[in-house]
Amino acid sequence: MTRFSAFSLFAKALGGHQGWPEQWPDAAPRPAYDAIIVGAGGHGLGAAYYLAKKYGITNVAVIEKGWLGGGNTGRNTTIIRSNYLYDESAHLYDHALKLWDGLSQELNYNTMYSKRGVMMLAHNVHDIQSFKRHIHANRLNGVDNEWLSAEEAKAYCPPLNIAPEARYPVLGAALQRRGGTARHDTVAWGYARAAAALGVDIIQNCAVTGIRRGLDGAVEGVETTRGFIASKRIGVSAAGHSSVIMQMAGLEFPLESYPLQALVSEPVKPVFPCVVMSNTVHAYMSQSDKGELVIGAGTDQYVSYSQRGALHIVEHTLAAICEIFPIFRRMRMLRSWGGIVDVTPDRSPILGKTPVKGLYVNCGWGTGGFKATPGAGDLLAYTMARDEPHPINAPFNLDRFRTGRLIDEAAAAAVAH
Amino acid sequence: MLLIHCPYCDEQRAELEFAYAGQAHIARPADPAAMSDEDWRDYLFIRANPRGRHHERWRHIHGCGRFFNAVRDTVSDKFEVTYKAGEPRR
Numbered sequence: 001m002t003r004f005s006a007f008s009l010f011a012k013a014l015g016g017h018q019g020w021p022e023q024w025p026d027a028a029p030r031p032a033y034d035a036i037i038v039g040a041g042g043h044g045l046g047a048a049y050y051l052a053k054k055y056g057i058t059n060v061a062v063i064e065k066g067w068l069g070g071g072n073t074g075r076n077t078t079i080i081r082s083n084y085l086y087d088e089s090a091h092l093y094d095h096a097l098k099l100w101d102g103l104s105q106e107l108n109y110n111t112m113y114s115k116r117g118v119m120m121l122a123h124n125v126h127d128i129q130s131f132k133r134h135i136h137a138n139r140l141n142g143v144d145n146e147w148l149s150a151e152e153a154k155a156y157c158p159p160l161n162i163a164p165e166a167r168y169p170v171l172g173a174a175l176q177r178r179g180g181t182a183r184h185d186t187v188a189w190g191y192a193r194a195a196a197a198l199g200v201d202i203i204q205n206c207a208v209t210g211i212r213r214g215l216d217g218a219v220e221g222v223e224t225t226r227g228f229i230a231s232k233r234i235g236v237s238a239a240g241h242s243s244v245i246m247q248m249a250g251l252e253f254p255l256e257s258y259p260l261q262a263l264v265s266e267p268v269k270p271v272f273p274c275v276v277m278s279n280t281v282h283a284y285m286s287q288s289d290k291g292e293l294v295i296g297a298g299t300d301q302y303v304s305y306s307q308r309g310a311l312h313i314v315e316h317t318l319a320a321i322c323e324i325f326p327i328f329r330r331m332r333m334l335r336s337w338g339g340i341v342d343v344t345p346d347r348s349p350i351l352g353k354t355p356v357k358g359l360y361v362n363c364g365w366g367t368g369g370f371k372a373t374p375g376a377g378d379l380l381a382y383t384m385a386r387d388e389p390h391p392i393n394a395p396f397n398l399d400r401f402r403t404g405r406l407i408d409e410a411a412a413a414a415v416a417h
Numbered sequence: 418m419l420l421i422h423c424p425y426c427d428e429q430r431a432e433l434e435f436a437y438a439g440q441a442h443i444a445r446p447a448d449p450a451a452m453s454d455e456d457w458r459d460y461l462f463i464r465a466n467p468r469g470r471h472h473e474r475w476r477h478i479h480g481c482g483r484f485f486n487a488v489r490d491t492v493s494d495k496f497e498v499t500y501k502a503g504e505p506r507r
Contacts, residue, residue, distance in 0.1 A: 252459075252465075303473070305468050401458045
């Protein structure tokens with residue numbers, strides 16, 4: 001693996017950046033592996049990397065239907081935060097947040113993780129009460145989160161309109177300073193490169209068409225469009241298509257898949273210093289290093305795999321953005337797209353073992369999986385290596401829908417992630 | 418935006434007039450007290466979520482206000498048929 005350094009970048013710059021070698025090989029499937037990960041997004045590649053790096057299983061394949069990082073990893077709005085209400089969620093997301101720190105150094109690849117702060121706006125009395133409850137709960141769990149007055153929020157994010165006569169008056173905000181953004185593509189590429197260097201095969205354009213199970217019910221491998229691949233351990237990290245894959249193993253899951261949209265504006269000079277979310281009017285926004293305003297819209301109301309959403313969803317979000325940030329009213333939008341998010345009834349992920357021996361799952365991240373990328377990868381790898389969940393992801397088991405021990409962030413964490 | 422045919426109004430109208438109401442043909446338990454935890458899980462939480470033909474309920478909330486059923490392809494989002502509540506599964 002090429003080791004990136006200031007010197008190597010400078011040396012290659014002198015040559016016009018010609019001659020950079022391929023960062024990871026495009027592998028062809030071998031007949032058998034010690035472990036298979038289905039889905040080469042950030043979560044799946046992360047799991048493969050940690051399996052090889054921390055848990056000593058290097059004979060691993062990551063199988064991807066399309067191209068690497070082409071699903072929700074490349075389609076999200078890159079918001080990173082951990083200010084969730086319930087203890088289980090706070091531990092889960094903060095585990096990921098701690099791994100984001102130092103990830104660029106660990107992978108020797110710049111993930112552009114920027115702790116620019118995530119600010120959530122309160123527009124009414126209910127928001128204030130709810131956010132203050134979150135702040136207190138977060139502090140008890142060692143997660144930073146603080147209350148800002150409207151004036152302090154304006155000082156932190158100058159484009160904000162805090163006029164009392166505004167359509168959506170800002171009464172205050174909750175700020176997580178450790179929150180921020182990262183460059184989504186580089187997270188997938190960084191993990192892919194580091195995993196490949198440890199011996200992991202990354203197999204693209206290879207769709208899983210079936211899961212083969214033995215007489216004892218345990219998994220024996222996956223049928224794919226490029227032939228059968230044997231493995232006693234299969235981890236599924238397939239986001240919106242998780243329930244489709246699970247049905248191949250005969251499992252019905254508590255998941256529904258919805259289109260979620262995002263869009264970016266034309267690139268402009270730095271004008272927006274942080275991430276702002278408004279759950280009440282359903283809008284969230286940040287500015288990428290390239291200069292585009294990155295805007296997240298809502299999900300469509302119906303189940304779909306079409307990877308595109310309706311225009312009125314985008315219009316609704318943009319109307320709210322224009323009210324909260326009047327300076328962007330004449331901004332032109334450049335691109336919009338959709339991804340398919342798998343949503344659980346309690347809006348918390350399912351991460352752990354399944355009733356099928358040797359089959360592990362990481363799904364149900366709904367509209368907010370990107371922030372958890374390193375944590376989800378690490379915990380899926382741990383669960384696959386030890387055949388038991390880590391204490392952090394143990395509460396996020398599939399059985400909670402039978403026992404009723406839900407982790408109900410559906411209302412607590414509000415709509416947007 | 419979807420165009421949806423309401424079987425009661427017998428008109429094709431914009432999605433904005435309708436509210437999605439989840440998977441169709443999920444029968445309420447006849448004897449709730451006899452249900453096991455697994456039965457409750459299946460009834461409350463497990464959903465088909467197919468890639469392809471999906472039976473679903475819609476409500477013509479800004480029209481006649483009535484619930485009806487539909488079959489829609491979840492890949493193309495194209496409606497195959499809509500039919501009145503109480504009619505057999507298509």
